Amino acid sequence: MNQDYIIPNDWSIIEEGFNPEMVKSSESLFSIGNGAMGQRANFEENYTGSTFQGSYIGGVYYPDKTRVGWWKNGYPEYFAKVLNAPNWIGINVQINDENLDLHTCKEVSKFKRELNMKEGWLSRSFEAVLQNGVKINVETKRFLSLELDEVGAIKYAVTPLNSDAKITFSPYLDAGITNEDTNWDDQFWDVLEVTQNNQQSFIKARTMKTHFYTCTFMESRLFLDGNEVITGCNNEKTANYVSCNYQQETKKNQTFTIHKFGGYVVDRDHNKDELVKVAKDVLDKAVSFGFYALLETQKQSWAQIWKMSDITIEGDVKAQQGIRFNIFHLNQTYLGTDSTLNIGPKGFTGEKYGGSTYWDTEAYCIPFYMATKDQSVARKLLEYRYNHLEKAIENAEKLGFKNGAALYPMVTMNGEECHNEWEITFEEIHRNGAIAFAIFNYHRFTNDYSYIPEKGLEVLIGIARFWHQRATFSTNKDKFMILGVTGPNEYENNINNNWYTNYIAKWCINYALKNIELVKTDHISDYIRIKEKVYFTDDELIGWKKVADNMYFPYSEEHNVFLQQDGFLDKELITVADLDKSQRPINQKWSWDRILRSPYIKQADTLQGFYMFEDDFSTEELERHFDFYEPFTVHESSLSPCVHSIQAAKLDRMEQAYTFYLRTSRLDLDDYNHEVEEGLHITSMAGTWMSIVEGFGGMRVLNNTLTFAPKIPKGWQTYSFKVNFRNQIITVSVSQNGTVFEIDGNNELNILVNGEKVTVSPNNLQTV
Amino acid sequence: MNQDYIIPNDWSIIEEGFNPEMVKSSESLFSIGNGAMGQRANFEENYTGSTFQGSYIGGVYYPDKTRVGWWKNGYPEYFAKVLNAPNWIGINVQINDENLDLHTCKEVSKFKRELNMKEGWLSRSFEAVLQNGVKINVETKRFLSLELDEVGAIKYAVTPLNSDAKITFSPYLDAGITNEDTNWDDQFWDVLEVTQNNQQSFIKARTMKTHFYTCTFMESRLFLDGNEVITGCNNEKTANYVSCNYQQETKKNQTFTIHKFGGYVVDRDHNKDELVKVAKDVLDKAVSFGFYALLETQKQSWAQIWKMSDITIEGDVKAQQGIRFNIFHLNQTYLGTDSTLNIGPKGFTGEKYGGSTYWDTEAYCIPFYMATKDQSVARKLLEYRYNHLEKAIENAEKLGFKNGAALYPMVTMNGEECHNEWEITFEEIHRNGAIAFAIFNYHRFTNDYSYIPEKGLEVLIGIARFWHQRATFSTNKDKFMILGVTGPNEYENNINNNWYTNYIAKWCINYALKNIELVKTDHISDYIRIKEKVYFTDDELIGWKKVADNMYFPYSEEHNVFLQQDGFLDKELITVADLDKSQRPINQKWSWDRILRSPYIKQADTLQGFYMFEDDFSTEELERHFDFYEPFTVHESSLSPCVHSIQAAKLDRMEQAYTFYLRTSRLDLDDYNHEVEEGLHITSMAGTWMSIVEGFGGMRVLNNTLTFAPKIPKGWQTYSFKVNFRNQIITVSVSQNGTVFEIDGNNELNILVNGEKVTVSPNNLQTV
Structure with missing residues (x-):
């Protein structure tokens, strides 16, 4: 790591001694x-x-x-x-x-x-x-x-x-x-x-x-x-x-x-x-x-x-400082009080990433705000996109799509696209998937279905239409393909059949179809209103389904893994461990073409899919893919370590999970990527929160039940976090000896801990 | 075509009547x-x-x-x-x-x-x-x-x-x-x-x-x-x-x-x-x-x-006007008097393509200047690149290449790269091949080998080193590949194994190796000088050869053609004939991602290779590839129709050859691409010259012999052109009844006409 001048402290970021060379870094950190x-x-x-x-x-x-x-x-x-x-x-x-x-x-x-x-x-x-x-x-x-x-x-x-x-x-x-x-x-x-x-x-x-x-x-x-x-x-x-x-x-x-x-x-x-x-x-x-x-x-x-939002860690002051630094900056950036604002990747700490809103909000930030604030805050973030639906449709029209297909902008201030690199603006279209996923995630966590008939379904339909039109039928393979995209791993551009993109496209269509049915059944007046507004026929929906059912996914029989994209195996597959350290970070040392033809992965891509759609895969499948892709991952995006930390924890690799945790939580404090002068990585700070709550704590929502699979890194005495689950606040304290659950309020809450049902009663500590 | 206001005339471009809407077009044309x-x-x-x-x-x-x-x-x-x-x-x-x-x-x-x-x-x-x-x-x-x-x-x-x-x-x-x-x-x-x-x-x-x-x-x-x-x-x-x-x-x-x-x-x-x-x-x-x-x-x-440079056409005034317009503007742009100048794609007629020198010079212009001027002019154009070799090596170093590998710039004024689109600057590397090919072409036509030991070999070595280092060994396919390139068809970016690029890379290495041997044998003092200067070992050359001998070429067994690139067959293969006319030209109607995922070809790509390396392929192979690729070609580059005209003529498809000829020769006069206001397409005008001399006239140099296979479009009475072949000027006049050859000077010249040896004597017309 680059710098080590911030003094470890539970509650403060402290610098001692005047070093002119650190002024710009400190201007960001403080x-x-x-x-x-x-x-x-x-x-x-x-x-x-x-x-x-x-x-x-x-x-x-x-x-x-x-x-x-x-x-x-x-x-x-x-x-x-x-x-x-x-x-x-x-x-x-x-x-x-x-x-x-x-x-x-x-x-x-x-x-x-x-x-x-x-x-x-x-x-x-x-x-x-x-x-x-x-x-x-x-x-x-x-x-x-x-x-x-x-x-x-x-x-x-x-x-x-x-x-x-x-x-x-x-x-x-x-x-x-x-x-x-x-x-x-x-x-x-x-x-x-x-x-x-x-x-x-x-x-x-x-x-x-x-x-x-x-x-x-x-x-x-x-x-x-x-x-x-x-x-x-x-x-x-x-x-x-x-x-x-x-x-x-x-x-x-x-x-x-x-x-x-x-x-x-x-x-x-x-x-x-x-x-x-x-x-x-x-x-x-x-x-x-x-x-x-x-x-x-x-x-x-x-x-x-x-x-509500504090996470305490005992026994590791740097880890404690890191998580609080992340939570603090997230709250400095966005408090959910103004529905026209959102969470810029650098918050108020620098100029880079000129725009305000990226898919980071949906993929990374919403879980944090959803669990540590009133659920109206997460809903406000969803509404931000609903309010931009018309502009997303206009944006898609500029690219030749029609009939209400919506492509949300890669970067936006007011709903209009405001970024212009073709390989990003036109091709990093997986962002559309994250926006649909956030709706699913919100409903899964809050059980507030009302958002979908009121607003969300229109968004889901616009997105499904986009994927339907964006797919290409390959006679050659008798499958639908998505050609010419940039996946979450931006170190590949204009690739064909990015597995993550194809997977989320298929998922978006199926999720939209499912919700059309649900709204039709349970919210008929909304259904009628929406159908009048966006007009779709059974034939159109059959067309969507055909694409979803016949999507192509590149796969390697040899390695028994889905391939990040067509042709991935043709690369010179030298792992990061075997790459000369003088060449890192590659985004500062290499020209773009060299990065593109290398196998190196900027941030979770196939693994991002395994994170978001975890329930679709077995732990063995996750392990195989993690072992295949992580060794090629350079984590040069701030959004990378958190996902890997969560997955390493799930795979019981706590040492590795802890290393990734430090990397995400102290990314800026220790300046891993040599760029903290330019500002802080605000949106990935939500990923740090996830790597404790979802990674170490193993928190998920399964079939309407909050579940945990608590683990604790070596050397930590305890850590503790709170989650606002459907207006009940549960405190989870994990120590080397077990986990204590505590709940505010008057009602009991049934949770699952390592697969076992546990009932947590108000004013009682439940120890597992 | 867009406009038809230029009055056909053998020797003049004439506009009659004042039309304010045509002022900018006329400003270009005149x-x-x-x-x-x-x-x-x-x-x-x-x-x-x-x-x-x-x-x-x-x-x-x-x-x-x-x-x-x-x-x-x-x-x-x-x-x-x-x-x-x-x-x-x-x-x-x-x-x-x-x-x-x-x-x-x-x-x-x-x-x-x-x-x-x-x-x-x-x-x-x-x-x-x-x-x-x-x-x-x-x-x-x-x-x-x-x-x-x-x-x-x-x-x-x-x-x-x-x-x-x-x-x-x-x-x-x-x-x-x-x-x-x-x-x-x-x-x-x-x-x-x-x-x-x-x-x-x-x-x-x-x-x-x-x-x-x-x-x-x-x-x-x-x-x-x-x-x-x-x-x-x-x-x-x-x-x-x-x-x-x-x-x-x-x-x-x-x-x-x-x-x-x-x-x-x-x-x-x-x-x-x-x-x-x-x-x-x-x-x-x-x-x-x-x-x-x-x-x-x-x-x-x-x-x-x-x-020296006139081409006359009788029986088709528009064709006559077109070819003279092309020859006239080429001579207005470059006369070979200043070795620091070159031929910009828009000459002195507009601002677009800010730089001066593209691969157009080597691939298109040199044949024209070589045949219609003293051979010192073509040599001067080669020297322009020799003088820039050091900067080409620096340019390659910026991209991580070493040991004297040279990457010539995509666009340059003084030898430095002066263009910045990653998919072009870093990836349209086939340009390096054209620069080596021009040396070969110059030697083939002039028989002046002296250029190679004096200057050319250093360029060839720098280029061979580049290709050697640029290739990736794919364990998966047990072949060398060239990943992440843009071929001549710029409607594909960051593709893998562009057949043209791989082919010319292999050719460049072999041609450099051959000339190292030749110079060693016949010009030993140059060999010693060059070896001291650029230092290479037998091991290095063995490394080059390994890449050339094991180059991968994507091939379709089904269609029996080389594939333009990996995955080409996965596209939605709708031919241009079946594409809605309202969508053309696609570069003005479509967003870039749509262009990229389409099968449409901007200009000859695989066919560019079949043009340059014609002798490596049979006419049947040419025909198969022409029939496969031309139907997907939109010819939205000015450099496209000429190559297709030459190949159509070779395939005895004179009607199609004539259509392409009109399109190249009257591209600007008739404003096929709706952009003549911005300036003229100067470099492609040399392609027009080629489509008569090499296309209709069938001129080639084979084994040191000038050869012809004259054909004439329907409706033309005669056409006639001159070629300065090794300081002998031969005039070729083709009519519907046969071809007349005439030679200036004192020496006889043996030529091949349709495969038969013909001796042309000074002051005698030879009719075939």
Whole structure:
């Protein structure tokens, strides 16, 4: 692994000592967010060293229309960029008129950062000697409020240690920002209005092209040794920048502190013409609370979240830190409060994967949110796709499909495809399967069938139509094939008969057919409504079934395994163990053609199918396929280790399961893939949760019954997790000596533990 | 076909009547060039209708660094753009202070354009009534001098027909131009100096990033009814524009004429600090010749070109016009005078295919230049690649190859790859084969073996090393395979075992091995020099041979044909004849994934191999493959019909051969592919030449003997072509009654005609 500088701790991410080379990595790791907005852990004061500045607002993006010469028919008009938003955290600090800048200080010592995950705040402290010889101590703390999700607060305290000093704080708003990933330092924001009003400042700005209106705001309070001081404020204003300057003659060992409140209001939530007024109200409210009261609320909000979603591990502090880091960031990214938002692969921690929503949501995130929140949150995620069905149909039409066939976008902000690599946009179509699977998964877990007649069935029909039309009949093999696809393993492009894709296509058709029957039987008025709306005939359904019943699956008699795709065995089958380490990670060392012709697998592909459709295969079949494919898997996708961890646990290979667990849970903390500078891998963090709950805990739902097959890695004393199963909260605590089940509420719950029925009663510990 | 407005004529391209919708097409078709520069047939006077402005200088390009989010390792740093150069042809015309603009005139009549291919000039004439009621006659003529290849000349004459009128000519230079294909109206030129000096104007400018220095220049002479008049000249100058204004009160039916001389000098030929001085000398020389003398020289230069390269056809004026149009544009694009230049697919007629050199040069153009010019021209084209060998080795290194393996770029300006689509840049590697094949072809035709020990062998070794390393050993099939390629048929990407690629790879290795032996035997000092330079061992050569001897070729027992690639038979094999016409051309109607999973073939692929390696296969084998693949071929590449025409002729299917001939020779004139607006298909024009000489004439070289198998399409009375075979010029005239051979010079030439030996004596017609 790449780095090992994060100090193991149960509840906090801690860095000690200032290392300029780690600044960008730490900016990612210490990111904070509250579902509505988020920001990298950039310093408040000016920093001239290497840094990646980023502050992001949920749902605010930019349509980049850069055209390339080899444009292809059906490409979307743009690809979406996550937009760096105006900076409101900035506080320039001067000591006797010299800028505080950790890059140019004579000396920096006692540097410490802490991301306190239990309470939801980020702090930093250090001592520095400036070029002018003044030595100071700095203590900062900041958080983005969960309670008031348009607001963040910063406390920044400076104490001169070796002399008196004039200290200047210049808190500012800056809308003159760009993106890291821009081609030509393009500007993406039009600044409409920069205003100041007493201590309050506002910048109203609009994104170019997409025309999202925002107002960024700030207000500060100043304290000397804890007593509020109103020092004179010199304002500075340019076309896209505003600052206030507060000066204070400070005695040696006195502490001058600023409390800065800031944030964004956006026109998704408010009338765009009233944003400045709304911002003012928000500021007034935040300031009237004050920093400490807001912080207290923050602690309470996070306590609520942890109460349900925490996983404890005793006996392995790195594993404990890893899982909490994952759960914490998932909750920072998405809280299920806004049905237009979703879970971007990098959350609010970077720009890469410009779009917001990938199949990651359905395949990885929904199980986490379904089990640790009210089931309405998972339903909201399903509805996100229902609301985009029309656009998915339009998207399919652009590719020549008809009659209501739907192809959900690979990457989207608002339902439109916003990615343009042909082998992904047009061919990584298995994503459509995950969207149908999520509906099945939701129903399996919650038993809430109402979603299907109300909304889900239309989605299932659109998807089934797509697969039906996408299949090719091969006279040669007398089977239906799916040609020219990219499977979950993106290290293969434009392949034929990807087993996973063919399998999920067949499954989608059968699941749609089954639900058409169920809705017809049990929800006749919905059936009539839907049939009128999307119109299908028996003949059409017979056509679907023909495709599902005659799907081709490549198979090797020699190895007794399904083949990832046609021709897989023609490759030079050198396992990863035998591949020179200097060649790894291959996605940074090899050109694309070399990757494509190699046998190496980026993330679970055939095994992804064995994960999702586990019940269709025996353990022996799983073992055979795991033994065949895992040795070729380089796990260079963050989504890879979790699935393998779950399967290794099922196969009783706990050592291997534990290795994969560490890799998924500490992927970013330990920077396995050498890219944490760019941001965190948010969606795969849900996979980490799965590898404990589904992997070690062996949790499944079988025939409406919650089942477990608990195992525990060597060295762990206990681990414990909670699951909200159909509004009953069950706590599972696994130790080397057995498993304890506990249930909240008034009703008993029957579960299966290692195949045996167990009844868990409220207020009683059941030990197995 | 799309358009039919070009008037059939033996020697000219003629358009009659003004149709604004055809302006962009005509701008392409009537383009002029002289090997060093070229321009679209834009109007001299201002035109506010739809137009595509273009003037291009050989070898002057721009490295576009637009990065896309999905950058891949090994991509070149830039892709090259052909650059629109400063405009020197512009002459604003005012009649009584009203701008002449065909888009806004009250009436335009008697509009005629003519591109006289025999003499190498473009003319235009029309009558127009302006909004102010003045009716004028306009006559223009312009050409780019072959003799002074930095200069062009324009004659522009205006005659008021219904009243006296004040006529103003404002010839100008304009460096404030952009490209059609730019993303954001980027500027690509830095203007360094705008100067005027008496009647002469100069703009010195430098391309951004590449820093090509150019000077664009002009000088004019004015005539009233043929007598020179010096009217006062008002100069106008801005930062990137300069014009002179000449006013003349002109009586009704008097003619006011301007002769404008202009052009470019570039720092490839001159010291960059002296460009303005050089331009002045060039202008002085051109003006001292005067328009008419320069025109006379132009006619003589073209007469020389036609003397050798003309093909006459009697009895089919459209066919005659087509072949001359092709030969004319090839000679406008490349004359073999500058070894740093090459033949861009659009020549000087448009921007698309930004780069200059593709495999088109080796596979299509070399045969034409080899047979119609001194053999030094073809050798110069081979040397172009020899000079780029080091960069081809660097290019291969970027993709992980080693030990001197060379991968020539798909597209290049200076030897570096300058294209970035992974499936092309990294995978359309068959281009490497064409470069080796051209060496073989040159030797076969010229018998000049000296090129191989001097230069060619190093290229052959670099290419053989590439194929050796690129092959994958498949344990499964116990054969070497080439996985993950794009063949000549670019409607398949990332396929395995493209038969053409595998075949040419094997051939390249064997040809390199053979020449290593030959050079060792006959050119021992070259052998020693080369071996020291590129170092190879017997073991290495044994490794090559093992790959060549054990290459895998996909084959269908059922159809008794080699398969274009693995899995071809799994497609839905609906022939083009059965494909709904509304779906054509598929590259404009279908998304890329649909194209890829279809069986449709863009251009000869397996058949390209049967064309290049014809001698390796029987006519029956050719017929079987032609009958299997042609029905799936959509010929949406300009390079497609010619190969099929040659093969149809060989198979005695003269009607089909003729159809393909028309399609290749009139591809642009009749705009088969609906894209002539973007420019002409220059490189495929050499294919047109081949389809007469190799197709109808059946010309080959077999065992050092020139052979023919003449055939003639129904309806043609005769056709005749010349070939420069080893410095003997043979004229072949085919009529329905037989073929006449004639030879220049003093020596007899033995040829084979339909397999029979014929001796052709100088000054005697041999009739067969």
